[in-house]
Amino acid sequence: MSPVIDIRNLSARSAVGPILRDVSLSVNAGEVMALVGESGAGKSTIAKAVLGILPAGIEVTGGNIFFEGTDLLALSPARLRDMLGVRIALIPQDPLTSLNPARRIGDQLTDGLRLRAGMNRKRAFDRAMSLLNDVHIREPERVLKRYPHELSGGMRQRVLIAQAFSLNPHVIIADEPTTALDVTVQKQVLRLIRDMQREHKTTLLFVTHDLGVVAQICDRMTVLYGGKVLEQGFTAQILKNPQSPYTRALLAASPRYDQPEQSLEPVPEALIAELQREISA
Amino acid sequence: MLIEARNISLDVPDMSHQVLIGHRRKLRILKNVSIALKKGETVGLVGESGSGKTSLGRSLLRLHEPSEGQILFDGQDITHASAAELKPLRRRMQMIFQDPQSSLNPRHTIGSILATALKLNGMDASDKSIAAVLDRVGLPSSAIRRYPHQLSGGQRQRVGIARAVALKPDFVVADEIVSGLDVSTQAQVLDLLKGLRSEMGLALAFISHDLSVVRSLCERVVIMKGGEIIEEGGTAEVFAAPRTAFTRTLIDSIPLPEVRPGWLDS
Numbered sequence: 001m002s003p004v005i006d007i008r009n010l011s012a013r014s015a016v017g018p019i020l021r022d023v024s025l026s027v028n029a030g031e032v033m034a035l036v037g038e039s040g041a042g043k044s045t046i047a048k049a050v051l052g053i054l055p056a057g058i059e060v061t062g063g064n065i066f067f068e069g070t071d072l073l074a075l076s077p078a079r080l081r082d083m084l085g086v087r088i089a090l091i092p093q094d095p096l097t098s099l100n101p102a103r104r105i106g107d108q109l110t111d112g113l114r115l116r117a118g119m120n121r122k123r124a125f126d127r128a129m130s131l132l133n134d135v136h137i138r139e140p141e142r143v144l145k146r147y148p149h150e151l152s153g154g155m156r157q158r159v160l161i162a163q164a165f166s167l168n169p170h171v172i173i174a175d176e177p178t179t180a181l182d183v184t185v186q187k188q189v190l191r192l193i194r195d196m197q198r199e200h201k202t203t204l205l206f207v208t209h210d211l212g213v214v215a216q217i218c219d220r221m222t223v224l225y226g227g228k229v230l231e232q233g234f235t236a237q238i239l240k241n242p243q244s245p246y247t248r249a250l251l252a253a254s255p256r257y258d259q260p261e262q263s264l265e266p267v268p269e270a271l272i273a274e275l276q277r278e279i280s281a
Numbered sequence: 282m283l284i285e286a287r288n289i290s291l292d293v294p295d296m297s298h299q300v301l302i303g304h305r306r307k308l309r310i311l312k313n314v315s316i317a318l319k320k321g322e323t324v325g326l327v328g329e330s331g332s333g334k335t336s337l338g339r340s341l342l343r344l345h346e347p348s349e350g351q352i353l354f355d356g357q358d359i360t361h362a363s364a365a366e367l368k369p370l371r372r373r374m375q376m377i378f379q380d381p382q383s384s385l386n387p388r389h390t391i392g393s394i395l396a397t398a399l400k401l402n403g404m405d406a407s408d409k410s411i412a413a414v415l416d417r418v419g420l421p422s423s424a425i426r427r428y429p430h431q432l433s434g435g436q437r438q439r440v441g442i443a444r445a446v447a448l449k450p451d452f453v454v455a456d457e458i459v460s461g462l463d464v465s466t467q468a469q470v471l472d473l474l475k476g477l478r479s480e481m482g483l484a485l486a487f488i489s490h491d492l493s494v495v496r497s498l499c500e501r502v503v504i505m506k507g508g509e510i511i512e513e514g515g516t517a518e519v520f521a522a523p524r525t526a527f528t529r530t531l532i533d534s535i536p537l538p539e540v541r542p543g544w545l546d547s
Contacts (some may be wrong), residue, residue, distance in 0.1 A: 038463035039434070153330070182329040182490060183534040190536075191545045209463065212536030216545055236540040253464040254538060255471075255493040257520060264468035264497060 002069070004029050004171055004203040005050065010063035012045060012054070012227075019045055019058065020227040021279055027220075029170075032197060032204040034218035034235065036211065038250075042227035043207045047173045049073075050205065051090055052080045068170065085112050089169040091193070093176040095156035099148040105159055106144030112166055131162040135192055154185035158192065165196055172197070175207045190217050211254055215239055223247050226279040245271055282353070283484045284341055284374075284452050285317040289350030291336055291508075310336050311347070312508045320451065323478060323485040325495035325516065327531070328505035334488045337505065338454040341486060342374050343367055355451070372402040375445035379457040381437035385429040391415070391440050392425035398444050414447040418473060435466035439473070446477055456488045471498055492535055496520055504528050 003026035012020040020042045027033040035043040048054045050065055052072060065072045067088065072080060092098040100108055109131065110124035119127060125144065132140035135158040148156055157177060164172050174193065178186040194217050197204050206218055214221050214235055221238055223231040223246065231244040242248045249267040256262065291311035298306045311333050318324055326334040339345050343352060343359050351360045354370055362370075378384035385394055392411055399406035412422035418439040429437055438458060445453055455474070459467040471494065478485055489495050495502055495516065502519050504512040504527070512525045523529045533547070 038465060183492075184329065184530060187534045187536070187545065194545060210536070211538035215538050215540050216536045239539055250464060251538060253468040255468075255491075255497045256537060257493040257496040257532060257535060258537065260496050260517065260520070262497075264471060266468040266472070267465040 003027055003066075004068055005033075005205065006064075006066040007046070007050070008064045008066070010046070010049065010065060011061045012049065012058055013061050014058045018061075018227055020049070020060075023063070023224075023227070023229055025222050025229065025232060027171075027203050027205060029203055030197075030201045031220065032194075032206055032218045034214040034221040035205065035207045035224060036209065036214055036221055036250075037224035038209060040226065041224040043209075043224055044175060045227070046224075047090075047175050047205060047207050050171075050173060051084060051088060052077075085169070086116050086167045087169055088171045088173065089164040089167065091157075091160055091164045091172060091174040091177045093179055095153065095160050095180075096148060098160060099156060101148055103147075104144065105146050105148065105151070109144070109159065109163055109166065112163065116167055127166070128162075131166055132159070134165070134196065135159070135162045137162075153181055154189060157181060157185075157189050161189070161192060161196065165200060165202070168200060169202065171203045171205065173205045173207070176209070177206075178213060179208070179210070186213075193217065211239065211250065223250075225275055228279045230275075246275060282317045283320045283355055284486075285315075285351075285353045286337070286341060286347075287315055287351040287353070288313050289340060289347040289352060290314070291333075291340055291345055292348040307348075309348075310508050311340065313350070314508075314510055315350075316341075316503060316510070316513075318452065318484040318486060320484055321478070321482045322501065323487060323499045325499035325502040326486055326488045326505065327490065327492060327495055327502055329490065329531075331507075332505040333508040334505050335456055336508075338376075338456055338486050338488045341452075342376055342454055344376075372448045373451045375448060375450040375453050377438075377441050377445045377453060377455040377458050379460065381434070381441040382429065385437060385440060387429055389428070390425065391420075391427050391429070391432070394429075394440065395444055395447055399447055402448050404448065411447075414443050417477075418443040418446070419469070433466075435462055435470065438462065438466075438470055442470070442473065442477070446481065446483075449481065450483070452484045452486075454486045454488065457490065459494060460489070460491065467494070474498065492520075492532060504531070 006026040008024050010020055010023040035046055037043050060073060106125060106128055109128040113119045113124035113127050128144060129140045132143055137143050137158055178189050181189060208214060218235050221235045222229055223244060225246055230246050231238060249271055252265045253267060255264055289311060290309055290313055292307040292309050295306040295308040314337055326337060328334045340347055347360060351358060395411050396406040411425055415422055415424055420436060420439050459470050487499055499516050502516045503510050506527055512528050
């Protein structure tokens with residue numbers, strides 16, 4: 001099976017220095033791949049590179065990002081724009097800043113349907129209603145008339161999930177989609193993303209720092225540090241038997257309510273020094 | 282008891298209710314809450330957003346004046362104490378904020394932030410004593426001349442801790458102080474807190490939405506929902522046998538870093 005997303009030897013740098021170092025990863029159709037790491041690991045940079053939305057000051061210095069065989073980095077901005085939202089969509093981290101506070105949910109949710117799928121207003125609103133139904137929002141008709149601040153965090157995130165799936169994209173990039181949510185809501189939203197992903201057979205690139213979330217939703221995982229891939233493989237195997245000392249250190253630093261005797265160990269400084277040597281080599 | 286809240290309630294104006302004339306309707310965000318902390322004790326205040334955990338923490342510090350009930354600090358009734366009456370107690374009750382980025386003045390150096398806190402409380406604010414405080418929280422003395430933006434998130438949170446503990450308080454409210462940190466940094470900050478609390482005999486109210494962190498740090502836990510305490514007890518007991526369905530759900534909603542088929546659907 002040929003991968004839907006195939007990143008080969010991707011490198012990027014900012015004014016401060018390299019931020020992605022020779023990253024390679026591929027995601028098969030219908031698969032959920034986690035990008036895991038601490039801040040500065042490069043997980044969000046990879047997501048942004050795939051979406052073509054790297055901030056000014058960060059430039060790709062090498063490598064390719066193949067999406068269904070096409071190198072996204074070689075596309076003109078216009079062709080890339082045609083793909084975004086339609087073939088590749090995003091579920092962002094913070095639903096409050098990702099929704100326009102001054103526009104009603106219905107208007108925002110129908111933008112893509114009208115502009116990209118060419119629906120008229122009436123059809124787009126009907127479709128938006130059924131999308132809200134799909135993400136288990138009750139009384140979708142009323143919610144369409146609301147402004148973002150009138151919804152709870154969980155509801156807003158459901159709206160963004162509906163929006164991401166609205167044009168049946170092949171790939172969705174979820175950037176820490178549950179980090180801002182309460183645990184009980186997080187579990188519901190994770191279940192929703194998983195159900196929608198399975199139903200639509202969407203390929204999902206899931207950016208997170210939470211190994212617990214990875215364990216429950218991702219088939220495979222890529223562990224990053226300082227812009228470099230340290231470990232890649234099936235989630236079950238890596239969590240049970242991590243090969244990289246860094247992955248082991250991350251697990252040892254994560255508190256578990258079911259293992260209260262476990263003392264929490266920060267990633268040892270010697271290991272960080274070794275990793276720094278390794279990535280700059 | 283060092284700090285005690287007896288049946289406190291807290292009302293705030295209900296901003297969702299429009300009024301043209303007269304009084305705005307009140308919204309009760311804490312309902313008949315009682316809690317007490319002994320010297321040296323760590324209690325976790327746990328709940329989801331809107332549960333009232335932060336309002337309770339702030340009420341304990343008398344940053345809010347309760348609408349009903351009583352707050353006692355070291356035997357003294359401070360429920361309606363004036364700012365002037367509270368001033369001598371302020372040094373002894375401190376708060377560490379969630380977001381050090383917004384709670385540290387970006388235009389002041391770390392040295393001046395700490396010196397201000399010390400001077401206001403009539404304590405030694407020399408470079409030497411500031412360096413000692415920085416050293417205790419694991420920051421180099423060179424941080425004195427740095428500005429908040431020049432530090433990492435974990436280092437900034439250490440400054441927030443330093444500002445609170447520099448005053449040698451008896452009681453500290455820590456509001457979600459590790460929630461923005463990477464796990465490794467979180468482990469370091471928790472370790473620092475554990476050290477400080479045993480060294481200084483601190484009573485610590487640790488506000489958190491993260492039950493795993495609370496399990497590792499707190500002896501006692503208070504579970505809040507809708508402005509009420511719905512369960513409390515020794516952390517080990519509450520985790521082993523929660524008495525309410527809500528606590529059970531909270532615990533069961535935490536994803537563990539091991540593959541558990543069916544967990545999402547349970």
